[in-house]
Amino acid sequence: MTEADLLLVAAKELDAADPLAGFRDSFLEADGVHSYLDGNSLGRPLRATSDRLQDFVRHQWGGRLIRGWDEQWLDLPQRIGDALGAAALGAAPGQCTVADSTTVLLYKLARAAVAARPGRTEIVLDADNFPTDRYVMEGIARECGLTLRWVPTAYDGGVTAEAVAAAVGPQTALAVFSHVAYRSGYLADAQAITAVVQAAGGLVLWDLCHSAGAVPAQLDGWNVDYAVGCSYKYLNGGPGAPAWAYVAARHQEEFSQPIQGWLGSADPFGMAQGYVPAPGIRRLVSGTPPVLGMLPMQDMIALVAEAGIDAIRAKSVALTEYALTAVDKLLAPHGVVVASPREAERRGSHVTIDHPAFKAVTAALWEQGIIPDYRNPSGIRLGLSPLSTSFEETYLGIAAITAELAR
Template identity: 55%
Template sequence: MTLTYDDAVAMDLADPLAAFRDEFLRGDDPVAYLDGNSLGRPPRRTLERVEDVLRRQWGEGLIRSWEDGWLELPEQVGDRLAAACLGAAAGQTVIAESTSVNLYKAIHAACGLREGRDEIVATDADFPTDRFLVESVAGARGMTVRWLSPDVVEGVTADQLAAVLSERTAVVLLSHVDYRSGVLLDMAAVTEQIHAAGAVVIWDLCHSAGVIPLALDAVGADLAVGCTYKYLNAGPGAPAFVYVAERHLSAVRQPITGWWSSKDRFAMGPSYEADPSIRAMLSGTAYVPGIVAVDASVSLVAEAGIDAIREKAVALTEHCVALVDAWLVPHGFTVASPREPARRGGHVTVQGPRAREVADAMYAAKVIPDFRNPDMIRLGLSPLTTSYAELWTALDVTRQIVEGDRQLSV
């Protein structure tokens, strides 16, 4: 039976995470915001924490605030993020720079762990940054890229990997959740297969962190990177994170050897010596307001519990798929995401005729999805901020658009 609006309201009343919606600043709200998988809503506590940094810590403490706690923020907040949602012990994660910069460092560092091997494996359908950086690092190191071409819904398969893995494979870069369809890879099985070939794996966790329970240590992950402005709600351009397994810390070397990654950053010595800890993955001076914003948002995930967040994400996406089947599929749309909850992340993608115009009409009706070329409408369902009634309303508006009751944008 298709979810009714009354059903949705009742589910919101029974939702154990419902109170967290009040933790976020809403302002002049749209009818429905289904783009939290691109940019999450601002937590109220983030505004308070960042204002404290600007007014008190910087305004009153000035440069003394570095010694009063700022210096340790990248590792401290990294540890808190790791504990809340990465399944990683302390000392392996730092908050620093952007996802792109961290990914560049991680690919170089991973290649250095497998000197003598000359191939990198990646997918030709991954997010542009991942593909561009793989090509950049491969070119700089004289390596070859072996490209996989996974099905948008099925994702990378064991057979596809087996066809490219060899004694020449140094590094495999994969997104845990496909940014297009939301297909979720089996991290444990894939990591095991890559390790069996003697290679190192880097996991892109941009669409996983904060919505899916992870177990980086338990599955034996090597390196991972991810952003904090999607399900972690740390704000536009918020600093990203990078994880390096403890067993690699003594050997890992990255190319942006700024002073914050040196063993004694205040020695101002004549030559570079890498810090033996996870600090080796840092580069430049920490951006304090951004890291504090990450800390505030991570505290929300820790309070809600990543397992409870995942449970609601599954429920939201299940109802989303059911409503798409009932209301949009009869008009030529299809679900371009896995139907099995265990193989799906926190968003559902639909494809259909005139998808760009449908998305524009949704925007005009103040229902905010995310469009991806050429014909994908992503419906991002962020468990801490998206209600069941909001989801129902968004798809009801979309139904009216495709049925012609609301005018399509031209």
């Protein structure tokens, strides 16, 4: 048997033994797609979500009309936040909420953190953080007269506690890092890095966009100050779904809301003159909750809770280990290099591989119903969403990349 044959046999055996395999039936299939390896950018929709959306339009929105706000819609951001905190984030109730986009929440949290550290002049972040994180911090630094201090990172790695320790100091107001690096998939030691920043007197804001729902977090246990994440990757909330934010209970009463809106006020329907912030996590809210956008999140959060985040992580590790083996055997002979950590404990749920031809290869693959993710300058990300991706699907994607390079 060839290497490819052996890898396919192994994939089928792994799928047969996979305790989470049954969850794949919960997701809608896309016509003509044979291998979807982009769940780290946009997760597949759940079958339950289609039913939920139709039911909402017909019975809740259509049936209850404006009464729905008082009956349940106004409470949705906190209810969903608490459910997410329990299922995937290690956060006790009252510290998570759903609101706005990741970009807006990054601004709110970072601006509040800077205000909570008056007299300090620096924001620390890594040079390979996601562009939005960098751009928002650039804007806040310009707005507040602060300096950005950059932490260097390895191309196939990410931010480490040692590198952060060399960057923070008495002028550090805030440090902003990603739990899983968007390009390399590097999984940061959030607990150790948080402790380093806090020892210097600064606050930490973690971006969990590329980990929430696939990699366990312990925001309370790690003593995190603030966290934010999107909901359309491993949380399968759909394109443009609202983001979520975490503010540790100890910071909530000092949280200075930079975008003061009516629903974040203490008495929204009092319509009083002058803004008074709401108690607790609700003060993070600004405007009317995006109710329609929040509906799909509930189905995936429930699925994560049912499967268990630790079991999901075990499947993620197994998928990425299999992908690395297949890359080494099939793609390395064509000059493909791995640009992600090989140590499972330092890797999220996607693997990045590099080759100069990958931009053209990706376009050709999409035409065949093989959907990986391309990232400049020359990387394909193999996004392996644990509950919806099979080992055989992973094999088919890597085999198709091999065939395109062989052409």
